[in-house]
Amino acid sequence: MKHSGTLVLVLAAAVLAPLLVHATRRVARVPLVVFEIVLGVLLGPHVLDWAHPDTVVDALSDLGLSMLIFLAGYEIDFGAVRGDTLRRALSAWPLSLALGIGLGFLVSEGEVFKAFVVGTALTSTALGTVLPMLRDSGQLRGRFGTVVSGFGAVGEFGPVVAMALLLSGRRPAESAALLAAFGAITAAAVFWALRPRPPWFGELTELTLHSSGQFAVRFVMLLLASMLALAGVFGLDVLLGAFAAGVLTRLVLRRTVPGSSEEIVGRVEALGFGFLVPLFYIVTGIEFDLDALLHDTVSLLLVPAFLALFLLVRGGPVYLFAPRDLDRADRLALALFSATCLPLVVAITTIGVDQKLLGTDRAASLVCAAMLSVLLLPALATRVRGRAAKAVGAEGRPGEDGEESEAW
Numbered sequence: 001m002k003h004s005g006t007l008v009l010v011l012a013a014a015v016l017a018p019l020l021v022h023a024t025r026r027v028a029r030v031p032l033v034v035f036e037i038v039l040g041v042l043l044g045p046h047v048l049d050w051a052h053p054d055t056v057v058d059a060l061s062d063l064g065l066s067m068l069i070f071l072a073g074y075e076i077d078f079g080a081v082r083g084d085t086l087r088r089a090l091s092a093w094p095l096s097l098a099l100g101i102g103l104g105f106l107v108s109e110g111e112v113f114k115a116f117v118v119g120t121a122l123t124s125t126a127l128g129t130v131l132p133m134l135r136d137s138g139q140l141r142g143r144f145g146t147v148v149s150g151f152g153a154v155g156e157f158g159p160v161v162a163m164a165l166l167l168s169g170r171r172p173a174e175s176a177a178l179l180a181a182f183g184a185i186t187a188a189a190v191f192w193a194l195r196p197r198p199p200w201f202g203e204l205t206e207l208t209l210h211s212s213g214q215f216a217v218r219f220v221m222l223l224l225a226s227m228l229a230l231a232g233v234f235g236l237d238v239l240l241g242a243f244a245a246g247v248l249t250r251l252v253l254r255r256t257v258p259g260s261s262e263e264i265v266g267r268v269e270a271l272g273f274g275f276l277v278p279l280f281y282i283v284t285g286i287e288f289d290l291d292a293l294l295h296d297t298v299s300l301l302l303v304p305a306f307l308a309l310f311l312l313v314r315g316g317p318v319y320l321f322a323p324r325d326l327d328r329a330d331r332l333a334l335a336l337f338s339a340t341c342l343p344l345v346v347a348i349t350t351i352g353v354d355q356k357l358l359g360t361d362r363a364a365s366l367v368c369a370a371m372l373s374v375l376l377l378p379a380l381a382t383r384v385r386g387r388a389a390k391a392v393g394a395e396g397r398p399g400e401d402g403e404e405s406e407a408w
Contacts, residue, residue: 006051006055007060014278031128034375036278040285051286058281064280066242066352067272068343069156070224072128073246074265076153077146085147085323089154092321096123096155097162100313101147107302107362117352118164121366122306122313123162123343125155126374130337132273133378136220139385144330151318157243159344167351178234185230186244193251205257209264216257217265220249233298239347260265284346284367293364302362309376315339329388336381345370 017035026028043051053061101119108114130152134140140148165175208215224245231241253261293299316336322331349366352358 005384006053006057009043009051010040010279010282011059013043013277013282014275015281017278022322029299029379031129031133031374031378032278032283035369036281037285037288037371040282041288041290042285042295044280044288044290045283046105046288046290047102053283053286057283060276061280061283062122062238063348064272064276064278064283065343066224066228066238067238067276067357068128068280069223069242070246070249070351071269071272071277072131072156074242074250075127075131076149076247076250085150087407088156088321088323089151092151092317093123093154093158095320096314100309103309103313111357113167113355113357114352116162117348117358118362119313120159120162120166121341121345121348121370122309123155123316124159124341124348125152126340126342126344127152128154128277129342130340130378134337134372137382139382144326144334144385146325146336147323151334155314155318155338156344159348160237160240160243163348163351164240167348167357169357178236182231182236186227186248189244189248190251192253193248197252197256203258204259205260205264209260214267216260220253220264220268223249223252237347237351239344257399280343284334287362288367289360292359292361296361299361299365302365303368303372306366307376308374310339310341310369310373311335314341329379329384329389333381333385334354336384340373340377342367342370342374343365 013036017039019030020035021030040051042048045052045068097119100122102121103113103122104115104117105112107118125151131140134148139145139257160178164179205216206215207213224242227241227245227248228238229241231238231244246277248263250261253264257264293303315338316379318338319331319335322334345366349358349363353360353363
């Protein structure tokens with residue numbers, strides 16, 4: 001089927017997915033992304049064989065991944081997560097990386113670069129997936145949401161940096177030099193973003209906000225494209241540029257048009273979550289190698305093993321370094337949310353397969369385990385917080401976000 005037919009099927013699946021969430025909400029709280037990936041698998045060559053992505057659909061899917069990471073970068077309020085929370089998050093992730101690479105050597109039978117692929121994948125947090133879930137369930141507000149954002153930001157940014165250093169195919173020193181150069185330019189861009197914008201910027205933004213001009217939205221998309229291009233020039237993964245673009249966009253809009261920033265980003269989110277992001281997840285399902293998973297007993301058994309490793313490698317250090325002002329239930333929920341992964345696991349395994357560092361069977365095991373993490377861990381985390389809130393309420397004391405957590 002040509003890309004036009006495949007694109008229609010993908011968009012039809014994108015419409016069907018929220019309908020399925022609505023239809024099954026009383027039976028099971030299944031995250032939207034799970035339905036999107038499963039529908040992609042059904043449409044793909046291993047089940048119905050209706051959809052076959054080509055260059056156009058793959059390009060839109062890649063843009064969807066970039067938009068997902070961009071929105072994750074925008075969600076980070078560094079003013080809120082700085083200090084002790086940020087230091088703890090920065091301490092937990094290197095421990096995760098060391099554990100991940102160490103255990104990766106066991107899975108990869110001593111192959112160094114294969115261990116890097118597996119180990120880096122085990123350290124990621126799907127912040128772009130977790131934050132919408134938290135926002136929809138009312139858990140993003142307050143101290144807990146701030147801590148999840150901080151640990152999730154490091155869990156999203158750390159693997160992207162590790163990919164640039166370990167999986168670029170260049171010598172580590174060369175990769176580090178290019179990464180430092182990119183960081184210097186990004187720092188200069190942050191300095192520029194913090195400077196007061198000229199009056200015409202805000203005036204033009206307000207003037208075109210409800211017209212066909214849409215200056216601010218166009219500016220945001222230009223900023224995203226520019227950072228993607230900059231990362232490409234330095235030979236770094238475009239996800240690094242997407243994340244940086246999200247951070248810069250937040251700084252520019254919050255300082256220039258604070259009253260309209262949420263509405264502007266709402267329109268960008270409509271483009272992202274309404275079109276590009278679901279397209280990425282559905283295409284991920286279409287390209288999922290189901291045969292490699294089902295016809296290899298070892299690969300199938302590795303799925304629960306990798307899920308356990310996500311909890312151990314990512315969740316363990318997060319629980320260990322969680323802020324002390326969180327109670328036990330919140331620390332456990334933080335670990336579960338932090339161990340939720342998918343987008344970067346897809347990106348990392350794709351790089352590994354393309355560079356012939358990882359077989360499609362192991363990649364399928366990792367991606368399947370990551371899908372299970374999205375399906376199981378956020379729901380389990382929310383249930384842990386909900387039970388703790390009910391227990392506190394039964395003792396006659398109000399629990400933070402007690403009613404909101406039940407929305408999940």
